[in-house]
Amino acid sequence: MISEHAPAKINLALHLRRRRPDGYHDLESIFAFTAFGDTLSADAADGLNLTLAGPTAASADVGDDNLVLRAARALAAAAGVTAGARLHLDKQIPVAAGLGGGSADAAAALRLLNRLWGLNWPLERLATLAEPLGADVPVCVHSRTMFGAGKGEALSEWPYNQAGTPVLLVNPRVAVPTGPVFAGWDQQDRGGISAGIGLDRLRNDMTAAAVAIQPVIADVLAALTAAGEAELVRMSGSGATCLALYADDAARDRAAAGLAGRGWWLCPTRIIGPDSGLR
Template identity: 70%
Template sequence: MSHFDTEAAPAKVNLALHLRRRRADGYHDLETVFAFTAFGDSLSVATAPGLSLVVEGAFAGAAGQGDDNLVLRAARALAAAAGIGDGAALTLDKRIPVAAGLGGGSADAAAALRLLNRFWGLRWPEARLTALAADLGADVPACVVSRTCFGSGRGEVLAAWPDDLGGMPILLVNPLVAVPTGPVFAGWDRIDRGPIEPGAALNSLRNDMTAAAMALAPAIGDVLAALESAGGATLVRMSGSGATCLAMYADKAARRAAAAALGRRGWWLAESELL
């Protein structure tokens, strides 16, 4: 067993998100294209008698240090499922904005599962980790995988996406407005606008949560318009329930130019690539 180890927690983006129906259990059936960026949080672990978490970094204050943090919930779930009595002192470097449509909490929980699976010497296969992850949140299984994939059900039913988008330059922009997911789902107009066909051109798809999110946070519309007007993007879209928006580019020069154009707006930006 190592005494110190680190795991990346890549930010999740939704390149498309189609809402299909509201279910009897209050969740929504949806279809989405998950992708992941080289940008994200980082989780490290050291040997300790009990389970503990310290949150550092730019968004540590918003993420919260509490006992209900999803990282600790994931750690406890894995320890219980594996019959592990060992501890772990976890430290999270929180770089992903909170309530931003980037799956930060889910990414961190998934990183905890991967990291502790290794740290505790469990050697569980990925499928066993994703099964455990489904109880922690709809996006956590996809974040365990952390590669482009198609999600259905609540987002936890995963399948391969035929296009390899690895290395694609991406720009993430958030107007520094936190948008809670629940009210955005509640604002959906309940109209099923059709499925995502595997391998469909991304430009032919959509994010059905955009209108409801913009009604709650009009700044999202400003970000989308700014990304469009900056030019050079092959795709401009809101991620998840917002407020982060993304733009994909054919090359890094186009991404850099767009980032420079938007950098004066006082928004949060991250230039990255898809994994």
């Protein structure tokens, strides 16, 4: 059996530009990935099947529409593979949390089966195959800090290396469906992302709509700010997970200790870089 890490995705910035005729939104985002995530394992089998375990497995869909199985079928069809795989997902990432858990798992399936089936496709080819699976799946194939435009699939390198940055993830244990948050956006284009603008001057344009659905998100953002020492406090994706970046592990861990006891999900971790070993 071989395994593959599925790093949680975070958005260091997320600017919405316009709603497209196909129902998606043009956006600009700085994606980053964390050492925290799910783990997907596989060994050879006649057919394709998936089992789940882990603290958030009960909230995930294990049916035929699961993104891991959809990714596996897409790769098998594209590569003309008739072999199967027995897949097992250790689910740690909260569901509907703005951390791209389903997309990360689908991307991990593509990388893992690429190895299991001996295809040796480059990540760029896997990312292209991933586009119909969801807007975040292509960047999750790469799982490193990148700039995304279009639906999020038009990817380019981000010039600043965030690897190793300590980050605290906080979720108030509420789920926020992405669709209603997009629908609640005020449709105001407040400008795009430029590498010359500091992260602290960028934003997440989905925050107000997410807070309207789950007001506790505002409490999390306020608590992270009030704890002090954070270099950046922001909601990730469509919420409800919020993140804070720190200069060192000690500052991050002090913030985590200060937020303990509220019943929120806390995850001290760090941003990973291109040397994370993904294949």
